Amino acid sequence: xxxxxxxxxLQIIPLxxxxxxxxxxxxxxxxxxxxxxxxxxxxxxxxVARIRALYGLDDPIYVxxxxxxxxxxxxxxxxxxxxxxxxxxxxxxxLPYTLYLNFVxxxxxxxxxxxxxxxxxxxxxxxxxxxxxxxxxxxxxxxSFWFALLLIYAVGIKSDWLPITGVAxxxxxxxxxxxxxxxxxxxxxxxxxxxxxxxxxxAGITRYMRSSMLEVxxxxxxxxxxxxxxxxxxxxxxxxxxxxxxxxxxxxxxELPILFSGxxxxxxxFSWPGLGLLSIRAVFQRDYQIVMALNMIGALLMVAGNFxxxxxxxxxxxxxxxS
Amino acid sequence: xxxxxxxxxxLVLVIALFVGGCTPEPEAGPEPGDERQVSGTITYxxxxxxxxxxxxxxxxxxxxxxxSRVYSGLVRANENLEMVGDIAKSWEFSEDGLVWTFHxxxxxxxxxxxxxxxxxxxxxxxxxxxxxYTGIRATNFKAVDHIEAPDPYTVVFYLKEPxxxxxxxxxxxxxxxxIFEQTSIKDMKxxxxxxxxxxxxxxxxxxxxxxxxxxxEANEDYYGExxxxxxxxxxxxxxxxxxxxxxxxxxxxxxxxxxxxxxxRVKSEHSDRLEFVEFPTNGYxxxxxxxxxxxxxxxxxxxxxxxxxxxxxxxxxxxxxxxxVMNSNIAPVSWAYAEGELETYGYNPEKAKQLLEEAGxxxxxxxxxxxxxxxxxxxxxxxxxxxMYESIIMIAQEDWENIGVEMKPEFLEWSVLCSQYLDxxxxxxxxxxxxxxxxxxxxxxxxxDSGVDEEGNLVGFNDVEFSNPELDELLERGRREMDxxxxxxxxxxxxxIVNDQLPYVFLYTRNNVAAMDKKxxxxxxxxxxxxxxxLWYIExx
Numbered sequence: 001x002x003x004x005x006x007x008x009x010l011q012i013i014p015l016x017x018x019x020x021x022x023x024x025x026x027x028x029x030x031x032x033x034x035x036x037x038x039x040x041x042x043x044x045x046x047x048v049a050r051i052r053a054l055y056g057l058d059d060p061i062y063v064x065x066x067x068x069x070x071x072x073x074x075x076x077x078x079x080x081x082x083x084x085x086x087x088x089x090x091x092x093x094x095l096p097y098t099l100y101l102n103f104v105x106x107x108x109x110x111x112x113x114x115x116x117x118x119x120x121x122x123x124x125x126x127x128x129x130x131x132x133x134x135x136x137x138x139x140x141x142x143x144s145f146w147f148a149l150l151l152i153y154a155v156g157i158k159s160d161w162l163p164i165t166g167v168a169x170x171x172x173x174x175x176x177x178x179x180x181x182x183x184x185x186x187x188x189x190x191x192x193x194x195x196x197x198x199x200x201x202x203a204g205i206t207r208y209m210r211s212s213m214l215e216v217x218x219x220x221x222x223x224x225x226x227x228x229x230x231x232x233x234x235x236x237x238x239x240x241x242x243x244x245x246x247x248x249x250x251x252x253x254x255e256l257p258i259l260f261s262g263x264x265x266x267x268x269x270f271s272w273p274g275l276g277l278l279s280i281r282a283v284f285q286r287d288y289q290i291v292m293a294l295n296m297i298g299a300l301l302m303v304a305g306n307f308x309x310x311x312x313x314x315x316x317x318x319x320x321x322x323s
Numbered sequence: 324x325x326x327x328x329x330x331x332x333x334l335v336l337v338i339a340l341f342v343g344g345c346t347p348e349p350e351a352g353p354e355p356g357d358e359r360q361v362s363g364t365i366t367y368x369x370x371x372x373x374x375x376x377x378x379x380x381x382x383x384x385x386x387x388x389x390x391s392r393v394y395s396g397l398v399r400a401n402e403n404l405e406m407v408g409d410i411a412k413s414w415e416f417s418e419d420g421l422v423w424t425f426h427x428x429x430x431x432x433x434x435x436x437x438x439x440x441x442x443x444x445x446x447x448x449x450x451x452x453x454x455x456y457t458g459i460r461a462t463n464f465k466a467v468d469h470i471e472a473p474d475p476y477t478v479v480f481y482l483k484e485p486x487x488x489x490x491x492x493x494x495x496x497x498x499x500x501x502i503f504e505q506t507s508i509k510d511m512k513x514x515x516x517x518x519x520x521x522x523x524x525x526x527x528x529x530x531x532x533x534x535x536x537x538x539x540e541a542n543e544d545y546y547g548e549x550x551x552x553x554x555x556x557x558x559x560x561x562x563x564x565x566x567x568x569x570x571x572x573x574x575x576x577x578x579x580x581x582x583x584x585x586x587x588r589v590k591s592e593h594s595d596r597l598e599f600v601e602f603p604t605n606g607y608x609x610x611x612x613x614x615x616x617x618x619x620x621x622x623x624x625x626x627x628x629x630x631x632x633x634x635x636x637x638x639x640x641x642x643x644x645x646x647x648v649m650n651s652n653i654a655p656v657s658w659a660y661a662e663g664e665l666e667t668y669g670y671n672p673e674k675a676k677q678l679l680e681e682a683g684x685x686x687x688x689x690x691x692x693x694x695x696x697x698x699x700x701x702x703x704x705x706x707x708x709x710x711m712y713e714s715i716i717m718i719a720q721e722d723w724e725n726i727g728v729e730m731k732p733e734f735l736e737w738s739v740l741c742s743q744y745l746d747x748x749x750x751x752x753x754x755x756x757x758x759x760x761x762x763x764x765x766x767x768x769x770x771x772d773s774g775v776d777e778e779g780n781l782v783g784f785n786d787v788e789f790s791n792p793e794l795d796e797l798l799e800r801g802r803r804e805m806d807x808x809x810x811x812x813x814x815x816x817x818x819x820i821v822n823d824q825l826p827y828v829f830l831y832t833r834n835n836v837a838a839m840d841k842k843x844x845x846x847x848x849x850x851x852x853x854x855x856x857x858l859w860y861i862e863x864x
Contacts (some may be wrong), residue, residue, distance in 0.1 A: 050454075083375040170536055170556060260711070
């Protein structure tokens, strides 16, 4: 097992280097040029050349790559072309909001999806199952921007109670208003975005849970448990549910990158200052340093998440062994 | 299990407390002023985030909005878009237009208490002229030879050649030298004062929560009249529809541009609370025609394209009437606009057909005209991102097919359109828009020197390669002439030539409809939007 872990960890290094090369190349091959975005549409060529040289963008691409690599290895993500601010500051501005929203969403999704999927499976083809299936597909099919705007117009404008955008009311602070007011204010701001994100992502996990449970209750050991004369409650809770949860638990590893990734659509509509908006703006402005930093963090989390999944498999499922 | 849920919830609460931070409250109880109290809050909505609060480095409009309140320049535009003094009390030009002397107010202080002197002005403009300067404004000051500050309240610009349009560029906010000299010109972007600006304007920067809001407060030591509104909050939205919803809900007091489709509805539902003001924009949408193209080089063909296109119909249908048909290249808001002097090219397909017949184009078997075996057909490029452009192009395609002209549209991604076609001046026709500066000078658009040079590089914006010696001469004179009345005459002549020769099919200029909460009084509306925000005040109902 230890050998396996070390081997997997070592594999990550060439993988990340490979990803960074591909990332860097694609970004520089894509049409568009940060210099043209910094200058006017038709700035004189010598002006463009001067600015390009100032940013070191006139060097061959491999020189630029190695410069970037050297800088990253020193732990420096560089500075944005556009405003000269360190990339780390840009990311740290946004990351807490993305984590905050995604964390709440994830708790709600799992807290709701697991029992719902469970009941759905145990009462397959019942009215409950059909209703849940219907809403699961509806949630998946509704375009989230449309649903979000609908909520804003139908709920937000009509009620004075529910804010439509932002994270908190300007001026509401711990010092002046106390803990309770601040918490209520924050919670109110969460309601609309959390509703939209959760509805969209719950469908998958509900269905996953349902099919996993359906598979488990057909197993021989469940029949054995029932044959032993165990009450149905115990059969389900102790024997079926635990086993059915296995694939769900390993999903958590896959959720790691998602937890850190911002949703452009949700952030756009609810003016939520997360990572999604930062990355989309960086891509449009060809702000290479920010794009590279975000891509590499994403890649690292993806790799780490996969790794975590594999390890979780071993931990929760005694049938699986790595050597 | 229950304990674990508890921990998770606690975590959520802790995160909830940390994000968002705390925001300062407006200071309570403004003292009663001599005439008018400094009180109240105005909340603006804005789409997109500002980038950098540096008056010589920024390129985006949210930054510009903040800069215009925090900084002040030598001069600024008034409600008629004419330049009036701001930090400069007065100024004079030498007879030959080569020496511009500005006399500064002596009571201007930066927000950190330091007085503003001619050294700050000199520093700001020398930074732009510096070879390491990373911004985009150097070309505006190409005519400047050097700048002198003979005493603390006098600045003199020495020019290599007269260049009248430069006055509008002297409105850039003046940087505090004592703060910016800590970074080299090359690293100016990294100066922290770009994020927490210290200027001389009517409002002081308080805080900026990225992606959320920005707060400014009244500068009590402002040298001019006002400000009367105590606090300015700018809320950032990423989507126009959401910002509109925020306006309707009352979250914001001002929205600069209501989407045309929603204007009538919002007006009917909210006119008790909001004041709606319609004003034209300083820019226009056009179809550029390559002047060296074998077909489009014939001015009669270009005129036929104008007569053959129902441009008023486009304004009525696509812009819902919130726009004005353009016939030349100076927007109606400019003081140099030749009102009533231009050919209007009203929709007249018969006249268009007749012009084409006279030019030798006869109807071919498929309805498209031909001449010497060549079909009257061209390709039109445009940005793929705009629904509006798409609809306009469909109308144009149909209208022109009626007069026997084939137009083949091609939609390209913005950066591809620029880098592979427009920047290298390779196209037959394209559709885009210009937004214009305050000075009517359009040398870079249509002077023959602004086209393609011998090596094939595009020098200015004249990508259609329009060339007209008479116009060249007028544009050169317009830059040298310092007297506004004389310049007006010059640009009247110049835009008449453009109106007659048609380097573009001119389409329209858009009208904005802005909404302002009625609690805000004393708003001064220029033809481009509200100006002089330090004079407005709040009267709660």
